[in-house]
Amino acid sequence: MISPGATAPDFTLADHLGRKVRLSDFRGRHHVCLLFYPLDWTPT
Amino acid sequence: MEALLPRFRDANTQVLGVSVDSVYSHANWARDLGGISFPLLSDFEPKGAMAKSLGVYLDGPGITDRATIVIDSAGVVRHASSVGPGGQRGIDDLAALCAQSDREARTPVVPFSKPAGLASDAVLYVKSRCGFSRAVLLARDNLHLAAKLPVRNVTEDAAARSELVRVSGKEQAPCLVVGGAAKLESAEIIAVLRDAALGSLV
Structure with missing residues (x-):
């Protein structure tokens, strides 16, 4: 797993509303909290 | 998660859910949850590529670990942890962690935009x-x-x-x-x- 202090690699993924979400779009604006979960219909 | 979102917003933090499911699966699951106010990202094609880039993909079962990664507005990882695929994440503790991280980060942030609202004649x-x-x-x-x-x-x-x-x-x-x-x-x-x-x- 990536370690604290490392720079996160950029990504672009589609969300459940079909919108493209890019990590670098948040740069200088918001922090980001990524919640990975194994599969839909399991708790987040 | 949905109920605690305001605490993440107060911490200038955008929550993003991520799994290897498709956009269509996400949309249907979101409906079963009663609607959600944060994006569910689809790391679907190529499968798990983004999770792999952060080291949270589980090769055997072909799913992502139940991992949590907090990235500050400068793009630097502030927190990375996992409770294992079958574990349970403490969202309350996570909201507190994001608030603390926000205070310590001192990286630039801007307020979240307000919803535009929908005209009553729509x-x-x-x-x-x-x-x-x-x-x-x-x-x-x-x-x-x-x-x-x-x-x-x-x-x-x-x-x-x-x-x-x-x-x-x-x-x-x-x-x-x-x-x-x-x-x-x-x-x-x-x-x-x-x-x-x-x-x-x-």
Whole structure:
């Protein structure tokens, strides 16, 4: 797993509303909290 | 998670859910959850590529670990942990951690945008057995707009069909009419509903 202090690699993924979400779009604006979960219909 | 979102917003933090499921699976799951106000990202094709880049993909089962990664607004990882795929994440503790991280980060942030809201005269016209109509209806439910946005089915209701033709000039649906103006592209309709309900992401 990536370690604290490392720079996160950029990504672009589609969300459940079909919108493209890019990590670098948040740069200088918001922090980001990524919640990975194994599969839909399991708790987040 | 949904109930605690304001605490993450107060910490200038955008929550993003991630799994290897498709956009369609995410949309249906979001509906089963009663709608959600943060994005569920689809790390679907190539499968798990983003999770792999952060070292949280589990090769054997082909799923992502139940991992949590907090990234500050400078793009630097502030926290990374996992409770294992079958574990349970403590969202309350996580909200506290994000608040602390926000205080310590001192990287630039801007306030979240406010939702635009939906005009009270907005009407959504849909057709039966139409995938685009279904997608727009799903987005409406997932954005908690079911009570605010009336739906008229032009396949089943002749009066609705004449009304649609009068307003938009054609029988095409889905069609969102706001203030007399018609939007006919489903992606565009979903974008309008999203901005109305949630505001823009950045």
